[in-house]
Each structure stands twice: as C-alpha cells, then as structure tokens.
Amino acid sequence: MTINPEAPVRVRIAPSPTGDPHVGTAYIGLINYIYARQRGGKFVLRIEDTDRARFVATSEQEIFNSLRWLGLSWDEGPDVGGPYGPYRQSERTEIYREHCDLLLANGTAYRCFCTAEELEAVRKQQMTAKLPPRYPGTCRHLKPEQVEGNLATGKPFVVRMIVPPHAGEATTSTTFRDELRGDITFEHNNVDDQVLMKSDGFPTYHLANVVDDHLMHITDVIRAEEWISSTPKHVLLYRAFGWQQPRFWHMPLLRNLDKSKISKRKNPVSLIYYRQAGFLPEAMINFLGLMGGGMPSPTAETAAGQPAAKASEADIFSLSDMLARFEVKNIRLGSPVFDLTKLKWLNGEYIRAASPESFFASLRSTILSDSYLSQIAALVQTRIETLGEFGNLTHFFFADDVLPTPEVFIPKKRTLEDTLAFAAEQLTVLEATDWTHETLEPALKQLGEEKQWSVKENFMLLRAIITGSTMSPPLLESMIVFGKARSLDRVRRFLDTQKKLATGKR
C-alpha cells in the first residue's frame, strides 16, 4: 500500500494563490527543498488554484518571485514545465473529472444534491444540540432513479467520498504513519463524507491533492501539521483508487508570539513584506532553518570537528550548510514561535558580516533601488524647491516605522477612541482592496461615507499613519509606491502601538 522505499524521491509544495506569499510556504518549501536535494530527488512546485472565490491574479507570480528570492528553486513547475504537467490545478480539471467518475463508478463516491442552505441549517441544529457537525448522509442512499431525475432537471450537485463502512463492510478506522510521530488512528465516525468535487466543477483540495500527488509520482508529502486531521480522508482516497500512498511528514506550525497559528493580524507573514522591509534572503532562510531544530546541535558539531570560534555561530548557517547537515527526521514537534526579535538580530549579523561593497549593493537593490527612487522622485518633483528638500518629504519611504503624535493623527472634531476605531476599519478595507488608485480611492471613500467621516478627515488620518505627518506627497500614490505589504504593516503597527499606549496609561 505504501510507496516503494526504493522509488526516487519526489516532493512538492502546493501553495494557493490566494494572497501574498506566506512565510509558512517558505518554511515548508525549505524543508521539502532540503529533503529532495539531500536525496538527489526532485522538488516540484504545484499551484493549487481550485478556490476561485479567493483567487488573486498576481499571487502566483509573487510566489515564484519570493521563493526564488530565498534561493529555493524547483525542478518542475508551472513556469519551468516538467514531465507531469500541467502544474496548475485549474488546468487539470478534466483529469479530476475523470478520476471523480472513476470513484463514482466503483462505488466509493456519490453525488450529493443538498444545498448549502440545507447543510447550514443541519449544522446549526447539530451545534445547538452539542453534536459534532457532520454531513447527515442524506444523498448517500439516493436511489439511482432519484439521481437520474435530479440530473435530468439540472439540479446542481457535489460529489462526496464515502467514508467506510460501505454497505456490508466492517472497516471502522484508518491508521496511517506519520514519519515524525508514528502511527495515528482516526475512527471513521469522526471523519465526514468529504466533498471531492464542488458544484462549480472544481475539485476540493482533498481530491486534487491525492490525484496530483499520485500522477506526479510524489513519494513524500511534507506539509504543515494542520493537515493531520484530513490525512485519513486522503489515505481512504488512495485506497479507493487502488494506489500506493506516499509517506507523510507533518511539520509543526509556525506560531505568533501568543502561540496561535501565525497570522497577519499578529505578525508580518508576507514574504513581500520581508523583502521590501530589507530582510536579507540568507537571514530569512537561516531563521526558518532554526525553526524546529533540524540542524545538529552545536555540541555535536564541536565534538566532531573544530570548536566554533563563537558560540552564537552555531545559530548561523547557510542553505548549503543545511543541505550538508540538516536532518528532517530531527525536526522538533512543538510548534515554534516566529520571533521577529531574533530574526532581526540574525539579519543584523548578516548585514555586519557583509563587505561594504555587498552591503551597499543590498541597499541599492532594495530600499535604494533605481526603480524605487525614481517612483518616489516623481511624487515630489513639483513639491520641492531645492534638491536638498528631498528627504524632508520622503523620509517615511525609508524609515522602518513612523509614529504620528495624537495632535497629528486625531482630527479636530474626533476623539482618540473614534479615530482608532476608524483606523481599524480602514485597515480592514485596505486589506481587502487591490493596490491601485482606481480601487483604493472608492473603497476608502465608501468607508468614509458609511462611517460619516469626511474625505479630508479620512485621508488625513491615513496620511498621518503612513507618513507620520499631515504634509506629504499624494497619499494613494505614496502608498502604492511604498507597497501594500509595508503599508498594511504600518497601519497594524500604529494600531498596536496605540493600543499598548492606551493600556499603559490606565
């Protein structure tokens, strides 16, 4: 049932283009990359774009850029091709359809005609009755002629997998091996009849992932811990198809400082942010490599070879060091906190270790790049009288944080509380808006109307938060040049700081 241990190693990461590329993707990507490279295997990049509701058009390219920035290159993927393409799931819908039909035909899946509303109602009922929310299985017992009838009338349907026992079968649980934790067992009465094919004709993750991993000859599924609960469904699918299953490795989840799953509300998670804020890719990779402790202990190192000149150097290593010594098997299972403080220290170490030339080159390729500077120049040309004033108007483009005083950011007729509440609303709107003038302006204005904030108050507040001042180049253009990731971070930090100030005063 399990994959032949001799099979050449093939692993993949499968990010979803639903927003900015995520540090979690980089982390899992790194582990997969190391695992493959250490075994002479292949590292595949697959784009899981089956969620059309959350699809973001620019996201895929940003994923490519960010992973390349970190030095994680893939052997097969949408942009580089490969023998098992296409590598974008939206281009494989026919494949999923065929495989879905296979399951329908061999009796391991069925069509379900329940509407979303009906299911929601059932779920609510179950919740109030303190029962686990489960699909009631209504359509599992539909007679063939009922199915035909529904099909004939064009009633929309989804396809669900049958979690055993099937009629006349005794299986009641599924056990699979997690390479890091050992055997994990799930009783089937806790596993729902998962939707495999949505009514829009797109597969869910569960179907697409199993079909693709099989067709792409993936030997090791190395993914985040959040998938453990759905692994039995995947195992059941491999069996339903009669396929060998890969090895499963579930990595610990990166956490916020408060131990919750890492999230943008509590921590910058966008790789674009880290790049634009001036983190070096080497430092980022190094830091991610520290998470989970896959590198051998410093003591083991010194015992074997020469003692580390400086103890802290045990924490400092490159991607190629990791290829030489990292052990995926040694990953610690407790979920590590993504601690910005230590990342910044590490980044500082890399900056200080760089030659003056390469440090300057880093500046010139990021925060002082021609493209960044020329965009900024365009914004201030008509607003300064000597070139020396350039910095007066633009320092916020080059600062890591700005802190407007209450006199600056609170509009005359508003209270601190109202202002912060409105800023929080602005953040929500900005998060959901494409980063162009045409979309930002109406979105912000609409919010202002809803909350009875004048355009002037509205924009002035945001200007204060972003630039630290009430006088600046045009706000939206500035935000666009500054970038979405960093702009959002600035608003979040502003709110955070004000919250801390408020609780401190009490």
Add this chain to the structure above:
RNA sequence: GGCGUUAUGGUGUAACUGGUUAACACGUCGCCCUCUCAAGGCGAAGAGUCCGGGUUCGAGCCCCGGUAACGCUACCA
C-alpha cells in the same frame, strides 16, 4: 462540544542506548569601551524540564492518569 497533535527559562534550540550543579543563542539587566547610538568585550538574573503518580540506585528522557495550548471540525487550502 468531538477528534487529533504537542508540551525544556520570555523566545529558538541542546542534553549520548535513563547517569553529576539542565547547556547554547536571542531577549532582558549591569559594567567596560566610546563624542552619541549601535557593534564589540565582560558579567548577572531567569527553567528544575506542564501537573500528579509509578518503575529504577538514579527519570527531562520509560509507564499510567490528568491539565493546558494549538490544529481540524467548509462546495478554503
């Protein structure tokens, strides 16, 4: 609520097949250096290994029972 996973200073990690005063790094604090701030150097505080039992001469490592945190519980991944 159900199911699953995890658990070593504030944070990341270490501790050989159970074996001495639980180690290193970040952070914090102090001192030195210094025109300032960093960097650098020196030093300190901070955990008795989630809790309770058990096995053992001996437990962070093994066993049992709790607890807590986190994840999943979608026609999202």
